[in-house]
Amino acid sequence: MSTSYLRAILAVTWKDLTAELRSRELLSAMLVFSVLVLLIFYFALELDVQTRSEITAGALWVTFAFAGTLGLNRSMAIEKDRGCLDGLLLVPVDRSAIYFGKALSNLAFMLAVEAIVLPLYSIMYNVNLFYPGLLGVTLLGSVGYTAVGTLLSAMSVQTRTRDVLLPILLFPVIIPVFVAAVKASGGFLNGAEWSEIIPWVNILLVYDVIFIAVAFMVFDFVIEE
């Protein structure tokens, strides 16, 4: 990887972080939204303590998925605002650099949100979530999620229905990552055998690698008119 390629990636990430650190709008919105999703679940599903502990992993990942969509949408909307996407298209760097730059900043936002939602959930539902394994799975899941999410948000933002299209494109594609993450997280939470967990972690790893590779390869087609 040449230095100019790296510099381009960092320039994209840096721009997103600068804008966000100035206002901190996106992060706070994603956070509040996550907590709201958890609250809504409570009212809707009225889960008693027992079922609840069984679905901790599921509830967490649904929350991450929704909050993540929010973040992805906004991060791409910024590119569309004053025609910036055209500006990016005109730039003489490999399009994959733009992809990695956006994916990195999206991942940063997602991890920041998770870093607050996990302890909060831990207090609210009185479960210990601080297993290194669980944290690892969270990281792996988030990587897969943003890898695909960045690609698809770049697509959806170029359509007329951009406000609504992202979750529709993203959710079905992400299901394998989602299921694997839920299973693996649940395994760690319920103290399952390592041998039971490892297949799910493997799936996550494989998917992350595949998704990143494919996204890397097709991003050119997506972002070009």
Place this chain on the structure above:
Amino acid sequence: MSTSYLRAILAVTWKDLTAELRSRELLSAMLVFSVLVLLIFYFALELDVQTRSEITAGALWVTFAFAGTLGLNRSMAIEKDRGCLDGLLLVPVDRSAIYFGKALSNLAFMLAVEAIVLPLYSIMYNVNLFYPGLLGVTLLGSVGYTAVGTLLSAMSVQTRTRDVLLPILLFPVIIPVFVAAVKASGGFLNGAEWSEIIPWVNILLVYDVIFIAVAFMVFDFVIEE
């Protein structure tokens, strides 16, 4: 109500319906999204048949709430696109006419989605959902939801964080309607006594009336610059 007032309301609703009927983008997006939410729930929560029947009402309403946000957001984004909101502000009709016009078209979209999700859910999970009471509750809940949602989406679209703000503003405020709708729907589904259901229906009614009245009164302040 004067005829020019009525005509203005209908002009706004008509415009939204025309645009939507031409492309059917929003409706199809809301529908696909609803189905996806149901699927995600299925994977995340892995509900067995029994718990599932208990949470049917909750799952349905979570779905409606999320799909509804999608619709509201898009319906207001259209107004913001080429400065149309300014165009609406310049028009010499009572602002409440604009509110009712938008609320009507939003309600129409929401009911259309529900009219498809309900039978679909009924097939997917093999539960009978065709109780007149349940349909009535769905209507009441949707009215309350769009009454507040239209107002708050008019606010959120005028902020810098418009892509993300609506659910954050809407969900906490709508909780009473949401809880009442879940409870009443659940009551009908589980064949509860009428006397147990009636308080929730009353809450719904009261809320619908209050929310519509207040929204009517304050909409002027929201849409004015």
Place this chain on the structure above:
Amino acid sequence: MSPQPRLLHVLNILSALLLAAGTLMVFWYAPVERVMGAVQKLFYFHVATAWVGMIGFIIAAVVAILYLVTKDLKWDAINVAAVEISLVFFFIAIVLGSIWARPAWGTWWTWEPRLTTAAILEMIYLAYLLLRQGIEDPERRARFGAVYTIFGGLSVPLTFVSIRLFRTIHPVIIGAGGSEKMNMTGDMVVTMLFNIAVFSVIFITLFWHRIRLGQFAEQVERRKLQLTH
């Protein structure tokens, strides 16, 4: 900048004295509760902070109406002040309740309707802050803030009502420890009422300070403006 009015000075001192008195009363006057022991002392602060927090939210809604009617930004300053202070008090109430819940119920948090309602209330007003953050024009910020606090104010009492129903239809069994109804002795009631009064005074004092802070910020802006142009 105007110096602190005399009454505010008096309030400062009064708040400090009352807080000391209230605390003394909690620890020396009120009896130790039989079932829960010393943790129960948190109760007085818990109830008092929750109380003033709610009052503040109601004040915010009332002031919001005043703002919309008069369009005087003064009311907006009061509206923000009320929400911010109440948010803090209410947060303290939740934290205290949480600390209390740990020994009482064996958990920091449980999904009991009242707690959930409290959490939602906090969320409404956090959303309010996010809303304001996203708007630059002060006048519009004030208007939207006012409208939203009115909806918040509507949502609060009705949420409580619906939660009541919630409980009567589906009694929720609270977590591990279980809770017997406290038997409040007369001393306890007196202590509780006194502390509510104490925190009300503290609330008023802080409220006043916060409003003044808003005015100072406004003045600083105006000075800067004169300097830059």
Place this chain on the structure above:
Amino acid sequence: MSPSIEVTRLVKRFGLKNVLRGLDFQVQSGEFVALLGPNGAGKTTFLRILASLSRPTLGQVRVAGHRLPEQSAAVRRRLGVVSHLPLLYGDLTAEENLQFYGRMYGVPNLNVRIQEVLDMVGLSTRRRDLVRTFSRGMQQRLAIGRAVLHDPDVMLFDEPYTGLDQDASEMLDSVLKNVAAAGRTVVMTSHDLARAEDLATRFDVLSRGVIAASVTRTDLQNSNLLTFYKQALAG
């Protein structure tokens, strides 16, 4: 007769920045004022306040005899506005856009009027096309059609010539000349001094937050608008 627009000591502040600083401005009916000034002078800000789209921080504003922002409803009925954005729905056709606005303004004989307006702005053949497929100039044409649809008394036009081709510019020239002749009031911003000189009856230069200079066409007679403009900015 009272002036059509009357602004006294208008101040508009964005955060810390004073954009308008005690601006005074008067227009009689029948006057055609060209509002000139460098980029960022505050022309758009000022027109938006006159159009009741933005609120003054301080100061009095009366348009068509009504106070702003209090009586904005009465003012809006008589206003025609062209702004930097076209204020059109991309997902509706040209015709549907005009239909919608026509209904909102309660325009009588709407279909006839729409035909007239479409002919005027030269979009009759494109009436059934969605506005989002329009080129920049076509959107601007339709925006002008929208602004004059209800035959307003007071026209606030912010750089209306943007993106218009020769034909459309000539069309707009004649529209503006006609309305001014009919006793309507026009306030138009423009960076095209030659065109302004051609059309307007009065030239006001907005600079440093106030009307720095103002001259009528008759007073300008033996001088040149560009020189006048540069002097106003310098002084």
Place this chain on the structure above:
Amino acid sequence: MSPSIEVTRLVKRFGLKNVLRGLDFQVQSGEFVALLGPNGAGKTTFLRILASLSRPTLGQVRVAGHRLPEQSAAVRRRLGVVSHLPLLYGDLTAEENLQFYGRMYGVPNLNVRIQEVLDMVGLSTRRRDLVRTFSRGMQQRLAIGRAVLHDPDVMLFDEPYTGLDQDASEMLDSVLKNVAAAGRTVVMTSHDLARAEDLATRFDVLSRGVIAASVTRTDLQNSNLLTFYKQALAG
């Protein structure tokens, strides 16, 4: 030397609508072409294809010796584009926007260059302000600064004078004159024939999907651009 831009039988279709219908176009380095044509003629569509922002439906396009869309990466390095939108981030300051684009283009001595560009477009004092608070003309100035930041060889400017005041227009005049003199290629659309006549070395009229007429400045000498333009459209 091969031509800087070479377009053969270019067709662009939107759905059923043929916007460009077998257009041929050639520009040598050092030429300054003014691309004229009525609203909706397809000027923007054409420039977007040259800028590799849109794909031709049919036909060959070569820019700076490279084929589009296949070798677009090589082309983009040498392009400077001003479009109808400013292509700027509203949540970043003027300076941060230029910094970002400068890094993406790998501009050497970036900070010095940014200072130069900001001075040129007259936004030095506003460098720390967020772009979304800029007036229309200020955004256009910065968009021009962005387009020339990396000192491109081929400039595609779509109505670059939009919203610019007197000063900024003069600034752009001199920029365009300099770059053309330095052997760079410029293709500019404009509806302002006087200005085009002043600057360009060649005038092409786009009409009904093809270049309907083309004339160099020397050939135009004893005629008038407006007459030429009208004839081209009529014929």
